[in-house]
Each structure stands twice: as C-alpha cells, then as structure tokens.
Amino acid sequence: SGEAQGTFYHIKYMSSSGEDYQFQIDSILLEVDSSLSIYREYSLIYKLNKGSVIRTDSFFNTVYYAAKKVYLESEGNFDCTVSPLMKAWGFYKDMSQKNTIKDSLFFKGMFDYIGFNKINFIEDSLFLPKGMALDFNAIAQGYTVDIISRFLDQKGCLDYLVEVGGEVLAKGKNADGKTWKVGIDKPVNDIDYQDRFMLILNLDNKALATSGNYRNFYERDGVKYSHVMNPLTCSPSRNKLLSVSVVHESCMFADAYATAFMVMGVRHTKEFVAYNSSIEICLIYSGEGGELKTYITPSLLERVIN
Secondary structure (H helix, E strand, C coil), X not given: CEEECCEEXXXXXXXXXXXXXXXXXXXXXXXXXXXXXXXXXXXXXXXXXXXXXXXXXXXXXXXHHHHHHHHHHCCXXXXXXXXXXXXXXXXXXXXXXXXXXXXXXXXXXXXXXXXXXXXXXXXXXXXXXXXXXXCCHHHHHHHHHHHHHHHHHHCCCCCEEEEECCEEEEECECCCCCEEEEEEECCCCCXXXXXXXXXXXXXXXXXXXXXXXXXXXXXXXXXXXXXXXXXXXXXXXXXXXXXXXEEECCHHHHHHHHHHHHHHHHHHHHHHHHCCCCCEEEEEEECCCCCEEEEECHHHXXXXXX
C-alpha cells in the first residue's frame, strides 16, 4: 500500500515465491504520473496543457483513445477537456475560484474551450488549441489499476486485488480461497465504518469503479456544486444520481463509464446499458421524497451478497 495520484493504493496478491513487488509497482506509478499527472511539471499532460507540442507515449495514447471512445459513445457526456471548467468552478488545488461569482456569459464563453472532438493527433504529436486543457483524472486511476494487474499477471500471480483511489480489479481468490468481496459505499458525506456499505459484491475476474457527487463538492448560498462536470452545459452536473458503480472487464473503461453516467442521469444511463451487455451498473439516486433508491442490472444483482 502507499500514496499515489493524490490518493492511496492498496494491493493484495499471492506469490508462490513470496516476492515483494512494492518497488516495481511504485515505479509503475511514477511512470504513469510522468505521462498523465496534471500536477507534475515534468509530465506530458502538464506540458501539453501549458502550450507545448508533445510526443506522446503508450500510456498517454491508450488513455487518449479510450477517452475518445467513451466520449463518442456517450454523445459528449464524458469529455476529458473539462479541465478549464474544473478550474473555473474551483475544483483544483486552488479552491479560491469557488468563491468567485461568475455570470452566465462567462460560462457561455467556456464552450469555445470544451470538446474532445476539437483535438487530434498529428502523427505521434499532439498540440491543444489555445485555451484548452486535458484532464484524464476520470479515467487514469482505472487505467493504473489495469496496468498493475497486467504486471501481476506477467509475474504469474493468479490471485490478487488491486485498488487505486477506490477503483478495483479482482482476480482469482483471496487468502481464504474465496471470491474477493468488495463494498459499494453509501452516498453520504461522512463514513460510518460500522455501516458504510450500500451493497457488498462478489467480484470475480472483473473491475469495479464508482463515481459520486457526495464527497467532492462545495456549497454556496445553499446550493451544492459537484466536481462532476457536465461538458454540454459547462456547469456541475445536476440530476438525481448520487453515485454510479460500474462492473466491467477493464477498470479503465469502468472508471470512464461511471463518470459518463453521473452526467447522463438515471434514465439515459438505463437506456445506454440496455444496449451494452458488457456493462453492469448500480445506480444510487434520490427519490421524489429524498429517499435513497437503487437500480441494479440483473447481472450485477447476481453478485450481491445478501
């Protein structure tokens, strides 16, 4: 376990030779940061966002094309060019922006800088139009989980659980010889560790990612502003969803879809998943009277432990 990407990671694995892979895993995390961290001045994406033309690497390319795929599939609801919006609404390290009142004309002007369709590779190089910036935080942690999982596969580990910032991939069995069990938190601001889980699932050779608006937000004049940005309105997402959990073969795609669905809302997400059998979801949302309601796809419901 340790710190990475502004959060924590926890990894459990069984190694027949008893090898400790901490050093190699920390090296992988540093490599990912050197490509995708928006806070590391030496990273590719940091340099890109500062106006440089960059030659991309395999990490960047994989995440870029996966993000583009989900952008197209979600009809623009998932968009990694929301970085200027995140900054304008006060969701980066400099939180002073959250206290700055901006009128609708300001955000109307932001549309010029939002849109994944506005950027393209030129051979193996990438340059962003002026005023635009990329942020892969809604997909990079899931991708990191996939990379570490592949590393453990290559080392011959058959049983492991990899978690980075709450995104998880489990394979094989735990130390007790049973399927890994993973919990989905209740969408509340303060965790009650005695009663924290909405659901507990068996996770067998699958990934689980969750996105929610119940922790990373701020309140001003009685209105809550979520960190989940709607790129189609240039404002924080506003719908009944409190959290979305996605089970998928790939943690990278589970991570991206979870964010997309938070923007799309309950009805559109149900419609999307109805035509995508590879995606399992648990939606937790507010009912008309403020009560918690859930929607769980039948395939995910089979994983729920009573």
